[in-house]
Amino acid sequence: MSGHDEIEGVAQRYARRAASVDRYHPLRADVMATLQERQRALRALLLDHGCTDPAALRVVEVGCGAGGNLLELLRLGFLPAHLQGVELLPERLALARELLPPALALHGGDACALALPAGSQDIVYVSTVFSSLLDDAFQQRLADAMWRWLKPGGAVLWYDFRVDNPANRDVRGVPLRRVQELFPQGRIAARRVTLAPPIARRVVRLHPTLYAVFNALPLLRTHVLAWVSKPPT
Template identity: 25%
Template sequence: MSYFHDTYFVLIDDKYSIFRVLMSFIFLNFKDAMIMDNKSTLKEIEERFDRDVARFANLKTGQQTTLDAKFNMDIITDGILQVYPEIHDVLDIGCGAGNYPVNLLMKANSNANVTLIDLSKPMLSKARERIEKLTSGEIREIKGDFRSANLKECSFDVIIATAVLHHLRDDADWESAFSNCYKWLKPGGSIWIFDLVAHNQARMQELIYTVKYGEYLTGLKDEAYRDHVFAYIEKEDSPRSVDFQLDLLRKVGFSSVDILHKHLCFASFVAFK
């Protein structure tokens, strides 16, 4: 992927070397900025998801372009109920068609309140339709970007963030998003994440993402389908490594983090307030 670099160690022994290193640093940061500028806008992402509701509403398989989708859905929802057997308040950011809260509420003994945030109105409508059959609690829909949501602090037991954080862009964007999630959680609350992740070392990224994940996508259908998925990931997404995210979760205040599962370029993990 174009937003990964090898790391170089340079011995700076003269003014020319200093100038060369400085110019390389400026170039790499300028190139990264240009790449981010070429990513999909929120409106473009919204329009794509408006047309894709059915794929995001399959509870048996989850999103098939993600590895171990059903396994991760189960381990996250089972984990939530293990920690919060009488769960009351759930927030799903980038909820899609509601697979995770549906899976959760099918197993829960309580009538939880559920807040749903998504860019896509058709996704929100589908999620509400499915969830309202499973709880007598309040269901709240918020159409828009979760980063600008006006939510009260200390409101939720759990935040679910699946296949959404890879749309974040620069470091400040990631830190602000995680800080908001921390503020929205009650003391003892937690955020449960499953997403596409990157690898810091360029050759490992090539092996795990381009080769191995590419083989998985080809196996789902064919090479044209693989290329189609790679194209919209390149256009829409800017994933970060597991290490980056776990370190940042700790930085914004989370007291503990745990990796639940990792398979190639997909990982699930949890952080507790």
């Protein structure tokens, strides 16, 4: 499969997913519980790796969507002028432009073609992107571009699910062994997060606090939040 074919495939898969957009709305109790859990885990991961002065860090998010993750980084103290996002789908990019401050640079199109200088970024953030890329060669092409943008000592900040979803052929899980294949020079520090969404949807109907109860069982967590460090030299 060519890179162009995979890009077209991604656009088609996201178009099909748009029909169920209400399932991911933050006003849903299960979605809010998931977001809050991930925010806490992200904060802890950043602190664990010495990110105590976020205003000094330069970050680009691959697949920034409508800008929700970048907005979270702003709330954590990252500066708009030091943040960038790249998004393939024009309609999602337009939403991000409405939400985010003008000083935050946003780019449209294929992230692999983004002309970022090598070694210019402290963090490259990627959230539930690689699970939507079904072509191994395209995955590696994107991973190589992300690694090239990173400074020595920088890191890929990764969030994605690690197991296949048999009900959705438009995605596939990305286990940690695959993350290591994509970034063979990287040192991975990872934690399991996110209660399996079908379980989360069911239990929060009974009571929102049951999310934390069920999420206490690591085997029920379907996603990985990881810090993939680039060697300092």
